Amino acid sequence: MSRYLGARAAQAAVAIFFALTAVFFLVRITGDPVILFLPLDVQPKDISEFRHLLGFDQPVWVQYLAFLDRAAHGDFGASLRYRVPALPLVLHRFPATLELAAVSLALVALVAVPIGILSAARRGSVVDALGIAVTALGQAVPGFWLGLMLIWIFGVWLRWLPVSGFGDWRHFVLPAVTLAAFYAAQIARVTRSAVLDALGQDYVRTARAKGIREAGVLVRHVLKNAAIPVVTVFGLNAGQVLGGAVVTETIFAWPGLGGYILNALVGRDFPVVMVGVFFTSVIYVAMNFLVDLSYLWLNPQVRYH
Amino acid sequence: MRDALRRAAVAGLLVSLGALLLPAGLTAQGRPAQVTIGIGSEALTLMGATIVDWTTNAQLENIYDTLFTRDPKTEAIIPWLATGYKVIDDRTWEFTLRHNIKFHDGERFTAEAVKFTFEYIIDPKNKTHYLPRFKPVQSVEVVDDYRVRVHTSEPFPVLLSYLSLPGPFMLAPVYVQKVGIDYASAHPVGTGPYKFKEWVRGERLVLTRNPSYWAGPVRIESVVFRVIPEFSARLAALLSGEIDVMKDVPPQAVETVNRSGRATVRSTVSSRINYLALETLHPGPMQNVKVRQAITYAVDVDELIKTVLAGRATRICGYVGRFDTAYDGGLKCTAYDARRAARLLQEAGYDPGKLALTLDTPNGRYPLDKEVSEAIAAQLGRLGITVHVQVNEWRSHLDKIINRNVGDMFFLGWGPDLEPVGTVAQLFVGNLTYSGFGDPRIEEMIHRAEVIVDPAASNAAFRKVQETLQPMAPWVPLWQQHDLYGAATWIVWQPRPDEKLWMWEASPK
Numbered sequence: 001m002s003r004y005l006g007a008r009a010a011q012a013a014v015a016i017f018f019a020l021t022a023v024f025f026l027v028r029i030t031g032d033p034v035i036l037f038l039p040l041d042v043q044p045k046d047i048s049e050f051r052h053l054l055g056f057d058q059p060v061w062v063q064y065l066a067f068l069d070r071a072a073h074g075d076f077g078a079s080l081r082y083r084v085p086a087l088p089l090v091l092h093r094f095p096a097t098l099e100l101a102a103v104s105l106a107l108v109a110l111v112a113v114p115i116g117i118l119s120a121a122r123r124g125s126v127v128d129a130l131g132i133a134v135t136a137l138g139q140a141v142p143g144f145w146l147g148l149m150l151i152w153i154f155g156v157w158l159r160w161l162p163v164s165g166f167g168d169w170r171h172f173v174l175p176a177v178t179l180a181a182f183y184a185a186q187i188a189r190v191t192r193s194a195v196l197d198a199l200g201q202d203y204v205r206t207a208r209a210k211g212i213r214e215a216g217v218l219v220r221h222v223l224k225n226a227a228i229p230v231v232t233v234f235g236l237n238a239g240q241v242l243g244g245a246v247v248t249e250t251i252f253a254w255p256g257l258g259g260y261i262l263n264a265l266v267g268r269d270f271p272v273v274m275v276g277v278f279f280t281s282v283i284y285v286a287m288n289f290l291v292d293l294s295y296l297w298l299n300p301q302v303r304y305h
Numbered sequence: 306m307r308d309a310l311r312r313a314a315v316a317g318l319l320v321s322l323g324a325l326l327l328p329a330g331l332t333a334q335g336r337p338a339q340v341t342i343g344i345g346s347e348a349l350t351l352m353g354a355t356i357v358d359w360t361t362n363a364q365l366e367n368i369y370d371t372l373f374t375r376d377p378k379t380e381a382i383i384p385w386l387a388t389g390y391k392v393i394d395d396r397t398w399e400f401t402l403r404h405n406i407k408f409h410d411g412e413r414f415t416a417e418a419v420k421f422t423f424e425y426i427i428d429p430k431n432k433t434h435y436l437p438r439f440k441p442v443q444s445v446e447v448v449d450d451y452r453v454r455v456h457t458s459e460p461f462p463v464l465l466s467y468l469s470l471p472g473p474f475m476l477a478p479v480y481v482q483k484v485g486i487d488y489a490s491a492h493p494v495g496t497g498p499y500k501f502k503e504w505v506r507g508e509r510l511v512l513t514r515n516p517s518y519w520a521g522p523v524r525i526e527s528v529v530f531r532v533i534p535e536f537s538a539r540l541a542a543l544l545s546g547e548i549d550v551m552k553d554v555p556p557q558a559v560e561t562v563n564r565s566g567r568a569t570v571r572s573t574v575s576s577r578i579n580y581l582a583l584e585t586l587h588p589g590p591m592q593n594v595k596v597r598q599a600i601t602y603a604v605d606v607d608e609l610i611k612t613v614l615a616g617r618a619t620r621i622c623g624y625v626g627r628f629d630t631a632y633d634g635g636l637k638c639t640a641y642d643a644r645r646a647a648r649l650l651q652e653a654g655y656d657p658g659k660l661a662l663t664l665d666t667p668n669g670r671y672p673l674d675k676e677v678s679e680a681i682a683a684q685l686g687r688l689g690i691t692v693h694v695q696v697n698e699w700r701s702h703l704d705k706i707i708n709r710n711v712g713d714m715f716f717l718g719w720g721p722d723l724e725p726v727g728t729v730a731q732l733f734v735g736n737l738t739y740s741g742f743g744d745p746r747i748e749e750m751i752h753r754a755e756v757i758v759d760p761a762a763s764n765a766a767f768r769k770v771q772e773t774l775q776p777m778a779p780w781v782p783l784w785q786q787h788d789l790y791g792a793a794t795w796i797v798w799q800p801r802p803d804e805k806l807w808m809w810e811a812s813p814k
Contacts, residue, residue: 046436152541164538
């Protein structure tokens with residue numbers, strides 16, 4: 001097991017390294033950040049002086065090596081726009097994202113999994129048809145549209161809930177529902193097909209032949225086997241949501257990671273972008289690892305070497 | 306592009322839904338005089354005189370003061386922390402300062418503060434964005450507590466104007482030196498109408514009334530700047546009463562806001578000018594003056610204002626707006642004349658049917674910029690010219706212009722346009738980036754004009770520049786847009802041409 005963990009950690013480090021490298025060069029292709037930080041009426045020679053001041057006049061590979069050297073020591077540099085260290089800036093945004101992700105994912109698990117199981121168990125029934133319709137809708141409706149509709153109906157018209165911002169539980173309702181809708185639809189569909197798949201297996205027929213009641217068959221034999229694809233997709237979703245939900249966060253003025261990193265990218269705040277990429281890739285790698293570990297528990301036949 | 310479609314779709318949807326859902330005739334409830342302003346992004350720093358960014362300065366000017374300021378209606382320069390100035394010689398300015406002014410922490414405002422602020426700006430170590438702007442400043446000399454001299458390396462007449470714009474906010478020297486720049490950047494101390502109370506990054510900045518503000522009583526108890534990135538979410542927040550003020554109400558939503566009973570749309574002519582530059586810096590038909598003239602005759606600016614902007618713009622004929630000291634009211638607009646345009650093209654040897662041009666436009670930077678560009682393309686299409694409208698994200702629009710790979714025409718705004726040195730002199734000399742046009746005669750006229758310290762003579766010289774420019778047809782001068790602000794009905798406040806959100810000027814009804 002410890003050898004396995006060591007290998008996984010090495011893999012993770014390599015993945016993160018490549019992500020950082022790719023993004024480092026990609027953001028530099030987007031152009032010179034310096035002009036965005038100066039008034040439009042500045043003379044070209046002053047622009048080049050300022051570029052020198054910020055170190056952007058050096059060849060890209062020199063900048064890259066300097067970046068690697070500092071990053072290896074945990075120093076991602078200061079934000080170009082905010083002039084304070086980039087790492088704490090990004091970390092400061094994480095709690096809001098984490099809370100929203102936790103609420104949304106809980107909502108997804110509590111709503112989507114039962115719908116999926118019920119649809120599969122009652123395949124072809126009205127319940128199933130309804131489930132399919134609702135989940136298709138959930139996946140088809142764009143998040144920004146749903147968010148704005150919810151804002152308009154519950155915030156502006158009915159005035160039940162605040163339209164945006166971060167605060168008490170009432171602020172969570174609309175963004176969490178908006179964010180959960182898409183993933184819930186996806187998880188419900190994955191659950192339904194996984195359960196259907198498991199229901200067709202030989203061991204289910206055997207269990208039924210032994211006279212176990214249908215509910216018992218579902219709970220004891222089907223669910224655990226159907227769980228692997230569901231957990232896989234859920235883990236990927238969790239990675240995405242924890243990396244910051246750009247659209248939802250933007251619409252609801254949620255002070256989380258997603259909108260922040262996007263803004264940094266648009267404003268060419270390279271150090272913040274790099275920290276953001278580092279952070280989100282760590283989350284992704286960690287979620288994948290947790291998913292893999294869950295396989296061990298769900299299916300003891302899975303072995304790692 | 307997808308973003309644009311999405312925005313358009315959302316705006317349309319919101320407006321039509323708003324019309325259906327909003328109950329008319331809601332009354333404003335009595336509430337404490339706290340103004341919450343919805344703003345698209347957070348302040349980048351709370352340190353004055355550091356970063357050039359509208360959002361940052363709009364918040365900071367409530368905390369700090371500048372030496373001079375601008376009249377809310379005419380945009381004329383008026384004394385503020387300074388009571389006046391004297392031109393000692395063409396490289397030395399003396400400013401006299403107002404007495405008995407204190408920073409929020411009790412520190413006295415004196416000539417030392419002015420010296421400290423200038424030295425903060427011009428010290429390369431601080432990397433302030435104002436360094437290039439104030440570069441001619443060589444040294445600052447304290448004469449006595451209330452007199453200070455600024456020595457410049459060259460005649461620098463635009464200094465006064467720069468000191469009246471947001472940015473060079475007077476810093477508290479004792480405080481900043483005591484706590485350090487890092488701390489002061491998050492805990493500002495100024496002489497302004499509001500004191501700093503709380504800053505939650507990415508969420509809000511809370512300010513409270515300065516009870517002993519030197520310029521008079523502050524009538525709004527507290528001001529909160531709340532970050533709401535999406536404009537439609539800001540609009541929803543305004544309509545639900547969560548915020549009281551927002552800038553840039555979408556033109557399609559004006560009716561909805563006015564009928565909400567909670568807020569009204571208040572508009573002002575902006576000091577910013579918009580123009581269509583005809584790019585002559587790379588080979589192409591625009592290098593031919595007759596083609597450029599033809600374009601200026603073929604674009605019907607009045608029609609654009611009427612049909613695309615619903616009248617929410619004021620036309621300009623020259624190369625500066627009406628708040629610019631060098632504005633020339635006598636300059637005549639090029640009148641729309643399609644026949645003349647066709648003739649000019651013929652004289653230039655171009656068959657309009659075979660002429661294909663590219664027009665670069667930003668999307669969402671200025672009100673309805675993309676729609677205006679498409680309408681211009683349609684107007685030129687009447688002559689038979691094919692115009693391809695290239696829609697750019699703002700940063701890449703700037704990149705294309707700077708790197709000279711922009712099309713034959715580009716749409717741009719420039720502001721605040723308050724004096725000619727920051728506009729005409731920037732646009733038509735040097736690398737000519739944002740005008741796309743240069744002429745040695747014009748450059749020479751500008752070089753002579755920009756060192757004239759006497760305001761009247763300087764303005765006359767710049768008016769002459771504009772008259773000379775007009776027949777060269779470097780741009781199609783368009784307009785000054787009208788800025789639309791939404792403000793709660795209970796607030797007495799008028800927006801300003803310079804886009805300040807200065808809540809010192811606001812009061813409850």
